[in-house]
Amino acid sequence: MTSRWRPTPALARAVLVSGICVVAAVVGASPAAMVIGAPFILLSCFGLLHRPDSQPAVDAELDQRWLHEGQGTTSRLLLRDGADVEHVTRAMARTPYVALHPPAGVTGGLVDELPTIEIGPRRWGRRVLGEELVCLTTPWAGYRWGPALLHGDSVRVLPQTRRFETRSETPRPVGLVGANRSPRLGAGVEFADIRPFRPGDRLRRISWRVSVRSRELHVTTSPAEEDSGVLLVVDTLADHGHSGGLDGDASSLDQSVRAAAAVAEHHIRAGDRVGLRIVGGDGGLLGYGAGTRHLRALLDLLSGVRAGELPEGIAHRIQLRVSGGSVVFVFSPMLGTAIVTATASLVQRGLPVVVVDTLPPGASPPVPDGVDPRVAGLAWRMRRLERDQVLGALGTLGCPVIAWRGAGTLDDVLRRLARRASVPRALKGWEAGAR
Amino acid sequence: MRELLRRETRGRLLLRGVILVAPVLALLAARPADLPHGWFVVGTVVLSIGFAALPESALGTLCLAVVVLWWVLAASDGVPPTAIPAALLLLAAHLSAVLLSYGPATLPVGAALLGRWMGRAAGVGVAAPLVWLVAVVVDDQPEPPGIWISGLACAVIVCIVAATAVSTGEERA
Numbered sequence: 001m002t003s004r005w006r007p008t009p010a011l012a013r014a015v016l017v018s019g020i021c022v023v024a025a026v027v028g029a030s031p032a033a034m035v036i037g038a039p040f041i042l043l044s045c046f047g048l049l050h051r052p053d054s055q056p057a058v059d060a061e062l063d064q065r066w067l068h069e070g071q072g073t074t075s076r077l078l079l080r081d082g083a084d085v086e087h088v089t090r091a092m093a094r095t096p097y098v099a100l101h102p103p104a105g106v107t108g109g110l111v112d113e114l115p116t117i118e119i120g121p122r123r124w125g126r127r128v129l130g131e132e133l134v135c136l137t138t139p140w141a142g143y144r145w146g147p148a149l150l151h152g153d154s155v156r157v158l159p160q161t162r163r164f165e166t167r168s169e170t171p172r173p174v175g176l177v178g179a180n181r182s183p184r185l186g187a188g189v190e191f192a193d194i195r196p197f198r199p200g201d202r203l204r205r206i207s208w209r210v211s212v213r214s215r216e217l218h219v220t221t222s223p224a225e226e227d228s229g230v231l232l233v234v235d236t237l238a239d240h241g242h243s244g245g246l247d248g249d250a251s252s253l254d255q256s257v258r259a260a261a262a263v264a265e266h267h268i269r270a271g272d273r274v275g276l277r278i279v280g281g282d283g284g285l286l287g288y289g290a291g292t293r294h295l296r297a298l299l300d301l302l303s304g305v306r307a308g309e310l311p312e313g314i315a316h317r318i319q320l321r322v323s324g325g326s327v328v329f330v331f332s333p334m335l336g337t338a339i340v341t342a343t344a345s346l347v348q349r350g351l352p353v354v355v356v357d358t359l360p361p362g363a364s365p366p367v368p369d370g371v372d373p374r375v376a377g378l379a380w381r382m383r384r385l386e387r388d389q390v391l392g393a394l395g396t397l398g399c400p401v402i403a404w405r406g407a408g409t410l411d412d413v414l415r416r417l418a419r420r421a422s423v424p425r426a427l428k429g430w431e432a433g434a435r
Numbered sequence: 436m437r438e439l440l441r442r443e444t445r446g447r448l449l450l451r452g453v454i455l456v457a458p459v460l461a462l463l464a465a466r467p468a469d470l471p472h473g474w475f476v477v478g479t480v481v482l483s484i485g486f487a488a489l490p491e492s493a494l495g496t497l498c499l500a501v502v503v504l505w506w507v508l509a510a511s512d513g514v515p516p517t518a519i520p521a522a523l524l525l526l527a528a529h530l531s532a533v534l535l536s537y538g539p540a541t542l543p544v545g546a547a548l549l550g551r552w553m554g555r556a557a558g559v560g561v562a563a564p565l566v567w568l569v570a571v572v573v574d575d576q577p578e579p580p581g582i583w584i585s586g587l588a589c590a591v592i593v594c595i596v597a598a599t600a601v602s603t604g605e606e607r608a
Contacts, residue, residue: 008491008536009492009536010491010492010529010532010533013495013496013499013529013532014529016496016500017496017499017500017503017525018593020500020503020504020588021595022505022593023587024503024504024507025507026587027587028507030506030510030514031506031514031566031567031570031574032506032507032510032513032514032515032518032521032570033503033506034501034520034570035514035518035519035522035534035563035566035567035568036461036502036506036518036521036525036563037558037563038522038530038562038563039522039523039524039526039559039562039563040525040526040565041526041562041593042558043529043559044558046555046559061592075535077458087537087548089538089542090539091538091539091542102541102543104541106538106541106542107542108537108538108542108548109545109547109548110544110545110547110548110551135537136537137537140555141533141536141537152510201586215486239564257525277485311526371560411585
């Protein structure tokens with residue numbers, strides 16, 4: 001951004017007062033005017049002596065462009081050709097969901113230590129920081145450069161994930177290697193059973209103590225350890241409630257995104273494969289994967305979601321593309337017909353599905369202009385009653401519905417699903433035939 | 436206005452207070468016999484209020500010029516020692532406005548900047564008693580012929596050089 005040096009009003013004032021004093025002293029033969037004017041003459045001289053001839057250029061740079069909610073970074077000013085500069089002032093416009101320090105976004109300082117602005121995003125998403133004005137001043141405040149306009153930088157804010165931790169196993173691990181205890185026996189480390197030796201058993205599995213006592217070779221068995229497929233389905237068809245950032249109220253989309261991020265991080269750290277489907281808005285799909293890089297991609301996709309209806313054509317035939325054996329977590333306020341239908345069809349397929357209800361307790365829709373608030377309130381109450389019926393029906397189908405409350409939210413539900421997965425069940429005719 | 440005052444830091448409010456009070460005190464620092472008329476004081480107060488509210492406006496120059504002109508009228512026949520505090524008060528008002536002009540109302544005045552300007556103020560403020568001393572010493576001396584004409588010529592040259600420097604700065608930029 002180019003700007004130019006201009007004399008400051010302070011220099012003009014000093015020069016004018018000096019001139020008035022000198023002329024008045026001479027014309028009016030008044031030495032008192034000279035006494036009063038002497039400091040101003042010196043100020044004028046020093047101001048004019050520091051007339052700048054440089055052409056500064058300024059730019060702002062962020063220390064980090066990828067942050068989690070609640071983390072902070074620093075915006076630093078890059079000043080080139082600043083030989084004539086003594087003081088720097090920065091004023092950054094405020095942005096929703098971004099906390100600044102100093103709070104007003106205005107800071108200044110001598111050029112030896114360029115002023116910085118600390119930035120703390122309070123909500124996930126792509127945040128574009130406010131425009132910034134930068135002003136430079138020469139020594140003795142004689143000349144001023146700017147204010148020059150700098151466009152706001154963008155920051156990718158990933159949802160906070162630290163609050164979630166569960167000790168429950170994933171219900172139905174079907175992968176190759178992982179940390180979850182499989183229903184099948186294999187080469188794990190945990191004890192499962194002792195049985196008589198069969199050809200093919202490894203010698204190191206022989207339990208010599210039992211074999212000596214029973215006078216017959218016995219081996220110890222252990223469950224295999226496998227990874228699990230976890231599919232996260234995030235409903236972004238609408239955003240209900242008010243979002244106050246990390247420290248304030250959470251809207252339904254806030255809860256969905258934060259909960260999905262926390263569950264994803266937990267399962268990826270446990271070695272599971274996690275996939276993500278965004279239903280609504282711009283959509284989004286991320287296949288199953290594991291590892292830190294996959295988690296990064298997943299959080300990136302989550303941080304970019306926005307609320308929006310599905311196109312008319314596909315609203316009633318959502319394809320979640322769930323592979324068999326996956327555990328499905330649906331993060332939704334369960335107010336859209338499309339997501340309810342998709343969830344019910346997954347449950348009917350026999351997949352372990354957990355619905356995380358993300359509707360804030362006090363959420364109410366904005367009342368459009370020209371609509372009686374009482375009518376809107378009544379309609380909302382009816383809609384919530386319908387929702388309660390839907391959640392009850394899902395529960396009847398065997399799909400647990402829980403409200404998100406951070407760490408431990410899924411412990412009990414996952415434990416019950418794991419227990420249910422290990423219980424023998426009758427297969428339908430075509431299912432048995434397939435096996 | 437209330438919102439503006441609420442956003443101002445204590446330091447900036449103090450500086451505005453200095454701008455408000457200093458020119459009036461400089462006016463009243465004249466000898467008792469030379470005390471200005473009430474309407475003159477009221478006019479200066481009004482200008483001071485404008486100067487304190489808008490430190491970068493021309494009201495500041497007008498306010499200081501009014502005080503200087505009063506001193507020229509009131510103390511044309513001598514060099515009263517009260518001219519020194521008057522000079523320092525006007526300097527304080529001017530420098531307070533300079534400190535306020537570094538940024539918007541929400542910018543606090545930094546300690547480093549304040550310290551630097553305090554040093555500068557002390558440096559340029561010394562000029563007032565020095566000039567007063569010189570004026571007292573040469574007050575009883577007979578005037579050399581043409582001294583006032585030479586002084587006027589010097590003043591005009593200084594003004595032209597200063598104006599040229601300011602305008603050149605604008606054009607060059």
